[in-house]
Amino acid sequence: MTAFMEPFRIKSVEPIAFPTxxxxxxxxxxxxxxxxxxxxxxxxxxxxxxSGTGAMSAAQWSALLSGDESYAGARSFRRFESVVRDLTGFAEVLPVHQGRAAERLVLSALLKPGQASVSNTHFDTTRAHVELAGGKAVDLPAPDGGNIDLVRLRASFATEDVACVVLTVTNNGLGGKPVLMENIRATRAICDEFGVPLTLDAARFAENAYLITELEPEFTGHSPRKVAELMFRSADIIWASLKKDGIANIGGLVALNDPDLAARCRLELIAYEGFPTYGGLAGRDLDALAQGLLEVTxxxxxxxxxxxxxxxxxxxxxxxxxxxxxxxxxxxxxxxxxxxxxxxxxxxxxxxxxxxxxxxxxxxxxxxxxxxxxxxxxxxxxxxxxxxxxxxxxxxxxxxxxxxxxxxxxxxxxxxxxxxxxxxxxxxxxxxxxxxxxxxxx
Missing domain, CATH: 3.90.1150.10 (Aspartate Aminotransferase, domain 1)
Structure with a gap:
């Protein structure tokens, strides 16, 4: 059959307003x-x-009831940490209340005044945090509107003091188009050549992975989950609003392997978000996010x-x-x-x-x-x-x-x-x- 339908049944409804x-x-x-x-x-x-407007599944609602609200070292955090580590391959996992908090942690740690963050397209909050850190947001989208322009990216190192490269997946500012794996790998090579970290703004990582399976012959027949794992393992740092592909109403994360950078981010996290094992979230939110990250792929x-x-x-x-x-x-x-x-x-x-x-x-x-x-x-x-x-x-x-x-x-x-x-x-x-x-x- 070619017809499509929602792969779920509706168990709860909310009335809609009809103003005159x-x-x-x-x-x-x-x-x-x-x-x-x-x-x-x-x-x-x-x-x-x-962002934060999705409907949670029955399993997510059930997860809310098992949330551990302990201030430090909660069981809910350990489940969240395990799911994120398995998906991304990163050892250091920092929960935050939403994506812009994650952006602030990473960009304030990476950027010095006058330095540039180069991206396929910085979204509005990302650009704001670059500028609040005293940096310069440089957008270099490829003509396809998803990938980063590799020629201009390489050239930017001759004209800018580049502190990091940010790939927004998918490219929300220019039509929600994907960043293809070929482009991610080539960007990775340029970042290695010039010694700067590659970061992913991964709010819609699962959707990006799905589009890769449709558009790149190498990944035809691959599961979106496996493609997402490859995407994450191509980066040095990720941040994400999990109000999108976490399919929950609140939450975000930073994940990385660099213990020194993680320690600096963690200090900021404690000052602005909360203890590192809850990051401004309730334990029940962490449990719902862990379940959402399993469902979204x-x-x-x-x-x-x-x-x-x-x-x-x-x-x-x-x-x-x-x-x-x-x-x-x-x-x-x-x-x-x-x-x-x-x-x-x-x-x-x-x-x-x-x-x-x-x-x-x-x-x-x-x-x-x-x-x-x-x-x-x-x-x-x-x-x-x-x-x-x-x-x-x-x-x-x-x-x-x-x-x-x-x-x-x-x-x-x-x-x-x-x-x-x-x-x-x-x-x-x-x-x-x-x-x-x-x-x-x-």
Whole structure:
């Protein structure tokens, strides 16, 4: 059979809110046209992020009940540590409350002021932590939008004081495309040549591994688990938000082999997160994460996730949305600049219309998130792409929910010519897209 379906049954449900058109307009205006600032009870379908929004399995809920809440050396940590060591091959395992805490630990330890972190694409929090450490975030994506550009990576060592290379797997900033094993291995060789550590931002490691099995003939027929193990063993350090491929609502990790670097990170961990065997998490969270890391590489789950995302992308394309190809697993990306040419902040404009049409919340990965403020006081330096990301929370929405989104998208496409651009009314100096206030340019 060629039909796909969810490889699970639903045992618990949560009601969905259906605010009226008037309520949606009032909520959007009150939020300064920033969907981050709209309360969840005013959202019908929430595709803002796949981070911490997934549905846990029966086995994960059972694991919560066996959580050991001892302050130090808890049984739950030992289970988590064992699962991570087996998956990654790293001896040193540090739990943290989420991915940005892991980024801060590693990047503050690796970077000195003026040094560069070079990446296929730093995501928003990664870039922020590089800059907060006094470093420079250099993005060198390959034309495919997933891999790092190896020619420019090698050249960067002649122009930058490179402290580390970061591969974001998958490349969340440019469409959720994978970093292929061939590229990981070649990056590893360049890092060895110049004596810098290779780090993986591994929030979506299982999805990256699954795409490798589809795209690289060497790995045809391999299990996603085995490919993930090879990915991890190609790196010196990994960090991850486990709110994605840990399939849980909170948690993250740092894993590495260097005992000296681990000791420095551990001191920071104690100061900011908690004792090293809980890292800001409850014991029950560690147990749920350990179980999630076992479940996430199941081929049937990853196949369902891939086929769902591709169907959704095809349906959006059919109603006129310019979908970024190829579609990955965790999200479908729309080129808002193509749909709304000539508009200021077109991704924000598209987001506002989707919310007004159907109470749908997605996220902006364009100039508001990735553009740069001109230090000389001129206009913003725009992002290379003006993307809207429809993230797919794990095991949450069915095809019927996504059909509702497609219907709303079709209505927005029909009135695209009348959609205004947006301007920034207020912005903060760091992570401005979380808190900015906007207004339509009427």
């Amino acid at each position: 058109a008037a309520e949606r307009r009032a909520a959007l205006e009150a939020a300064g046209y920033n969907l981050f600032k709209i309360d969840a009870d005013q959202i019908t379908i929430d595709l803002l992020t796949d 199941e081929p049937s789950y990853l196949r369902y996730r891939a086929e769902s995302a591709r169907w959704f992308g095809e349906a959006l394309r059919a109603v006129g949305m310019p979908v970024v190809e190829p579609v990955g697993l965790h999200a479908v990306y729309i080129d808002a600049g193509e749909l709304l040419p000539g508009r200021n902040l077109p991704a924000n404009a598209l987001l506002a219309e989707l919310y007004l049409e159907g109470g749908i919340r997605a996220s902006e990965l364009g100039t508001l998130a990735f553009g740069r403020v001109d230090p000389a006081g001129g206009p913003d330096i725009p992002s290379a792409r003006e993307l809207v990301r429809f993230c797919l929370p794990r095991r949450v929405y069915t095809r019927s929910h996504l059909e509702y989104v497609v219907e709303a998208a079709a209505a927005v496409v029909k009135r695209a010519e009348a959609i205004p651009g947006y301007r920034i009314v207020h912005q903060d100096p760091v992570m401005r897209h979380f808190t900015a206030r906007l207004a339509p340019m009427l």
